[in-house]
Amino acid sequence: MLTRLILALENKELEASIEQNFAPSDIQVECHGQQKNPWHNAVQSCGDIIVISESFIPRPVDSSINQLNNLPEAPTTVVVHDVDSSEEHARLMAAGADVVLYSRVSLNNLIDTVQATLESRLQLVEFNHLARKKGPQPKLNDFISSSETMQLFINEVQLVAPSDSIILLLGETGVGKEHLAKAIHAESPRSSGPFIALNTAALPEQLLESELFGHTSGAFTGATRARRGAFELAHGGTIFLDEIGEMPLHLQTKLLRVLQDFEVRPLGGEKQIWVDVRVIAATNRDLQKEVELGNFRKDLYFRLNVMSLMIPPLRERREDVPSLSRRFLSLYKFKIAKNINHISKPAMTALSNYEWPGNVRELMNVIERAILLCKTDQITLDDLPSVFNTTSRQISPFMAPVIENVAFWEGKTLPEVQKIVMEQVEGAYLRMVLTKTCGRVGEAAKIAGIHSRGLYGKMKHLGIRKEDFK
Incomplete structure (x- = not known):
């Protein structure tokens, strides 16, 4: 600061x-x-x-x-x-x-x-x-993964973490963008400085400018005292601008100026204040498309896009679900004070086969809920939400989140929703036929009416492994 x-x-x-x-x-x-x-x-x-x-x-x-x-x-x-x-x-x-x-x-x-x-x-x-900072701090080791895609991603992150370059984190809601930003800060030369996070979509437009750049006393009605902005508070450390794609256009212009000169002018102030900060921005939107639609400034996009990192969604790295589930179990059992040490095999299978539209954040919530409801020392299928229990619903558990959770569609165009739904339909269908054939790809391809090479390609894209069905 x-x-x-x-x-x-x-x-x-x-x-x-x-x-x-x-x-x-x-x-x-x-x-x-x-x-x-x-x-x-x-x-x-x-x-x-x-x-x-x-x-x-x-x-x-x-x-x-x-x-x-x-x-x-x-x-x-x-x-x-x-x-x-x-x-x-x-x-x-x-x-x-x-x-x-x-x-x-x-x-x-x-x-x-x-x-x-x-x-x-x-x-x-x-x-x-x-x-x-007492207690466990976010670190890049939190993202250790069995997934080759995720391993390549973390290797890339480790290369850029020690620098001062602007980073743009991309990925769906719930993949852990803020946690990754904190981990990058913690393993950078700025780790002894502050980490200031600001969600640019969570504040009314008239307050966002003050939160970003601060204001002087009397700058507007109700401003009885001066206030530091997020950039000044982050001096010597890192500022994390979440949901950057939601920022109003007129503030995008001011942000661009700050990113060019690293000088901020508080609302009502006459002097520029120089700040020494590293900027990490994040969004779940396609910024290139937002630029084409006129919702995001092209020059700001290029300024932010020095190093863009796309965090893979959880459905593309299902092999990480068991280790993440056990990690969250260890975390929440102490927080909730319940002696639960295991997740049953059927429950783990259901967790691994789920599509996870809410990504890691949804997995955390499911595990915490299961611990609260669990009456033994082991989480079973009965402790999970009903969407994980195939006998409790006529529809596939993989499709239920899309059909029932309307919030999942918000912020997406119809083609985007159609693409995601089709992938989930394909995933649910392929898991069904692979279950029926005990993981034999050739037989599953015949049932599906496609070539076995085509089935392998779809399995790889959807993160489905034949070993899980044997």
Whole structure:
């Protein structure tokens, strides 16, 4: 996060000298001492360190300093006073000031004290960041897979993770785009910095710009205090922009400018703020098609598409379902506090044969639900949703999610839905005939009325293995 140093000093030359000293550094300096209401501006600045003249602090001083200490940023307060008195120093410290300085000390001593305060603040931020990171962190090893497709994908990810290049993550809903973004951040040189995630589709258009770039006090109705945007919060780390394909066109223009110069201007602000961030964007949309439809800027697409990574859907790597299921079982059994250690063979077969329109996220939810309902030490077919139990429905369990879950169709065109449904119909049919022939491809091809080479091709495309039916 970019550190904000707020100066509200009565001595104009002193304020200018401190600003000049810290301007070239990785610090954002704001000066309010010569403005109309220095105290009001300092309180509304969302600063990390506030250096303020004692004469600007409203009376009673105790309650005013307490107001500073109770701001959301919990700023470090440096009070500069004009009286060289130990009693005055003690009074201000007792009121809650973190540092008290006599205004007539040498400029070098004053700057050294502010510098030491900044370093202490940065150490505090780093300590809090490490405290929040306690517990298992996302890592690329989470994506270790038995699937050749997924192995090739992770090898590609490992090549780009150490760089600072922009990454565009593509894939269906639920494949784990944010988890992968966190893993890339955790294994990059920026891992000690913040990871800030923002879903650009989850916010109203009028709030999204403020969330991205921040705003100043009074920038719009209700903006009573300044606010940092996601880019400023991500300074020194990584920003993850999810559902980038949903971003309004006018904000796409501003985002492009930021990606070119890495400078942001908060709403209502006059100065650009330089930020050092790595950008990872994600979408489940076909951005090339969105460009053709005029919904996404072509220049922004090319700027984001430095390195695009397509995460394979779970139905194309069904061999990973057993290991993922066991991993989620280990995770949730402790969270729910139930001693469940196994998944029965029929239940695992049903999980492996399912199409997973909701991908890994849906698998996580199914396992968590099964643990909640399970009455023994083993998850059985009865603990899974009824869609997995072929005897409970007349329709194929592979087709039920498409037929019953209308939300699955949202955000897709009719041709896209038709293509996915046809693949699922083919998958359900081929599994039926392979089950009937115990995995004998030649016999299954005769039943299906196609050549065995054609059946092999479809099986490979759909991630179906004959070994699973023997």
